[in-house]
Amino acid sequence: MxxxxxxxxxxxxxxxxxxSHGIDRDPEKDFPKEPELAPEVDCNIVRWTxxxxxxxxxxxxxxxxxxxxxxxxxxxxxxxxxxxxxxxxxxxxxxxxxxxxxxxxxxxxxxxxxxxxxxxxxxxxxxxxxxxxxxxxxxxxxxxxxxxxxxxxxxxxxxxxxxxxxxxxxxxxxxxxxxxxxxxxxxxxxxxxxxxxxxxxxxxxxxxxxxxxxxxxxxxxxxxxxxxxxxxxxxxxxxxxxxxxxxxxxxxxxxxxxxxxxxxxARSQFDGKALTVSDIARIYLIRAFMLLATEPILIAVTIYQAFIYGMLYLFYVAYPIVFEEIRHWNLGISSLPFLGIVVGVLCGCAVVIAHILITAKPPKMDIDGKPIIIPEERLPIMIIGSILVPVGLFIFAWTSNPEIHWIGMAIGGFPIGMGMYMIFVQCFNYIIDVYMTIANSAIAGNTMVRSGFAAAFPLFGPAMFHRLGVEWATSLLAFLSLAMILIPVLFWKYGARIRARSKNRISS
Structure with missing residues (x-):
């Protein structure tokens, strides 16, 4: 994506x-703002009225x-x-x-x-x-x-x-x-x-x-x-x-x-300000790779998000192995366990929306009247999701024996879907909050790595599941997911300190 x-x-x-819709109320009108001096207006500049x-x-x-x-x-x-x-x-x-x-x-x-x-x-x-x-x-x-x-x-x-x-x-x-x-x-x-x-x-x-x-x-x-x-x-x-x-x-x-x-x-303030080819190369390629090579926050979050995204596409080749080849279900019925992931994603979406609406409040302002954004406020939801994913994977792995009822694997898909979604969406928000004015470059690099993982995982997935077996192939993913819980936890504790050290490099 x-x-x-x-x-x-x-x-x-x-x-x-x-x-009359409650969500249509603009909370920004309640935010404290510093008084501004009226600039000299150019009558030829076209603006919103x-x-x-x-x-x-x-x-x-x-x-x-x-x-x-x-x-x-x-x-x-x-x-x-x-x-x-x-x-x-x-x-x-x-x-x-x-x-x-x-x-x-x-x-x-x-x-x-x-x-x-x-x-x-x-x-x-x-x-x-x-x-x-x-x-x-x-x-x-x-x-x-x-x-x-x-x-x-x-x-x-x-x-x-x-x-x-x-x-x-x-x-x-x-x-x-x-x-x-x-x-x-x-x-x-x-x-x-x-x-x-x-x-x-x-x-x-x-x-x-x-x-x-x-x-x-x-x-x-x-x-x-x-x-x-x-x-x-x-x-x-x-x-x-x-x-x-x-x-x-x-x-x-x-x-x-x-x-x-x-x-x-009559003219617009945006006349002649479209991106040039050199701008495109700088924003989407050069600066994107530079950030990926030098920014520990972006590196770690991108790897985590790419792993989650790759695992999602890995399941599209793993589920047929589990339910068609091992449990001998027919083609149509073998896809129904995917609904466990779907329901999990929908529930994760509801949790994130509820969190946004409950915690929404006017931000604190700095001495210049600008809002103070704390990116680490995005991480509690990500930490919860990072716990759910390995839990679901272990359930999926150790109920995969065909002698065990299939409902265990379907239930395992629920926390997998819910956790993956909560991690994925909060990774985006965290990157945007951390990198702000250069978020486009950070996201561009993130997208390239993430899409690369999603392209690669389905290629090695079948061999991994056939050679290791469903139990240990899925458990391997679960152990990797367990290790990655450290990423949001460490950034929750040390993120502000890491950002302070990398701030000059970002702004330069």
């Missing part, structure tokens, strides 16, 4: 239009904001299901093309490599063209590349198509973070982002349930036709119903209309 980026230009300070300016996405009604968010969530749902539904047809594809399971699994891995390649393309494009059109183009091309994967007559065609599906399907994942910044205030945005990340976590786990029944009844090619249909609906929805939300583009368009209407000097 591509990660949320923070666009300062889009995060305007105007107050949203009140509504205030809280009644309905062209400003921050001033939209709650219903319109929720509808816009819903479209973005569906776009992420379509591409996330596409990422893992291919695994349902692995056995049938292997038999049809006489290919090894490892080669067929490349269909999932190459999709994830596309996820790694896509964000550095789609993120900068949104600086020039806004949120809508890159998303429309990305999902349209995602839909097109589902077709050769569905009708391909050789593995090369299918695998290349899967790579491009991931590259173009990464568009909504790369853009949704900025889109949420465009329309929601910080507390509302935290809730919306939690729901979006939850969708990106439960939908790939639901995809094998859908895909296995489809493969069993109408053939594996229909897993790709389902992705094509969902992508086509999404592209049409983005084209017809999604409004543009990127404030710099909207203000540039407003200035252009004024010039056309006889105000020749």
């Amino acid at each position: 591509a990660s949320p980026s923070v666009d300062a230009a889009s995060d305007s300070s105007s107050t949203p239009v009140p509504s 205030g809280s009644d300016d309905r062209d400003n996405p921050q001033n939209w009604t709650f219903t319109r904001k929720a509808g816009t968010t819903g479209i973005w969530v569906y776009a992420c749902l379509a591409t996330a299901i596409g990422s893992s539904i291919f695994s349902s047809g692995s056995q049938a594809i292997s038999a049809e093309y006489n290919a090894s399971r490892t080669v067929v699994t490349l269909g999932v891995s190459l999709f994830m490599i596309g996820y790694c390649v896509g964000p550095p393309i789609w993120g900068p494009l949104s600086e020039h063209f806004g949120r809508k059109w890159p998303a429309v183009i990305g999902m349209s091309l995602f839909t097109i590349f589902c077709i050769p994967a569905a009708v391909g007559q050789n593995m090369a065609t299918i695998l290349v198509s899967r790579f491009f599906q991931g590259t173009f399907g990464a568009a909504p994942l790369a853009l949704i973070g900025g889109a949420l910044v465009d329309i929601w205030n910080p507390i509302q945005r935290s809730v919306a982002l939690t729901c979006c990340v939850g969708t990106l976590f439960w939908s790939p786990s639901l995809a094998p349930v859908i895909g296995d029944f489809v493969t069993e009844n109408v053939g594996w090619r229909w897993t790709q036709w389902i992705s094509c249909i969902m992508g086509g609906i999404c592209a049409l929805l983005l084209l017809v119903a999604l409004p543009e939300t990127y404030a710099p583009l909207l203000l540039r368009q407003r200035a252009a209309r004024l010039r056309k209407d006889g105000v020749p000097d």
